[in-house]
Amino acid sequence: MDWILAMTYLWLKAGHIIFVIFWMAGLFMLPRFFVYHQEAEPGSAENALWVEREARLLRIILWPSLVLTWVLGLLLAYSIGALAExxxxxxxxxxLALSGYHVWLVGYHNALATGERRLSGKQLRLLNEVPGVAAALIVIMVVVKPF
Ligand code: HEM
Known part of the structure; x- marks a missing residue:
């Protein structure tokens, strides 16, 4: 019985890490797409191409990875009793902050599709610091567990 629980935990963790990698890859890619997208004229064929590429990245990589990272992470937390730590x-x-950033990116994608360009290319490049800093903090918490 202990053996089954230990194997379940390891498979959950493997799945969790796999979908974390996909989610983070998508979170780094989407703002890069925005940088190129912004250079296209609103209403042009190139603009429509970028809208479609971003929508596909969201549909195939970002949303499924967010959901599976959350589901597997919560199952892991429940299985090791982490909720009180x-x-x-x-x-x-x-x-939560990273998920909020994800939702903000979806909003920026919708705004770009209607021709709005709210940020400069430089500001969009700087945005890539957000998932980097959050991922570093998350990995330190889960590996070092300082408190
Ligand atoms: C709702 C979202 C999440 C929940 C509830 C969650 C929860 C957990 C739990 C409980 C563990 C097992 C810790 C242990 O066995 O000691 C774990 C492992 C891990 N998580 Fe998450 N996690 C979430 C999202 C993330 C994200 C966004 C990242 C990275 C950016 C991440 C990175 C990792 C890593 C690298 C491990 C393996 C650590 C190790 O065993 O050495 N997790 N997570």
């Missing part, structure tokens, strides 16, 4: 609370806050 300090490191988990900070990790959870950082994951």
């Amino acid at each position: 300090g490191w988990f609370h900070l990790k959870f806050a950082a994951v």
Whole structure:
């Protein structure tokens, strides 16, 4: 019985890490797409191509990876009783912030599709610091568990 529980935990964790990698890859790619998209004239054929590419990245990579990272992460948390631990609370806050960033990117994609260009290319490049910093904090919490 202990053997089955231990194997379940390891498979859940493997799945969790796989979908974390896909999610993070998508979060780094989408703002790069925005940089090129913004250079296209609103209403042009090139603009429509970028809208379609971004929508596909969201549909095939970003949304499924977010959902599976959350589901597998919550199952892991439940299986090791992490819900009451300090490191988990900070990790959870950082994951909420990352999910908020994901939703903000969806909003920016919708705005770009209607011809709005709210940020400069430089500001969009700087945005890539957000998932980087959040991922570093999350990995330190889950591996070092400092409190
Ligand atoms: C709702 C979202 C999430 C929840 C509830 C969650 C929860 C968990 C839990 C409970 C573990 C097992 C920890 C252990 O066995 O000691 C874990 C492992 C891990 N998580 Fe998450 N996680 C989430 C999202 C993320 C994100 C967004 C990242 C990275 C950016 C991430 C990175 C990792 C890594 C690298 C591990 C493996 C750590 C190790 O065993 O050495 N997680 N997660």
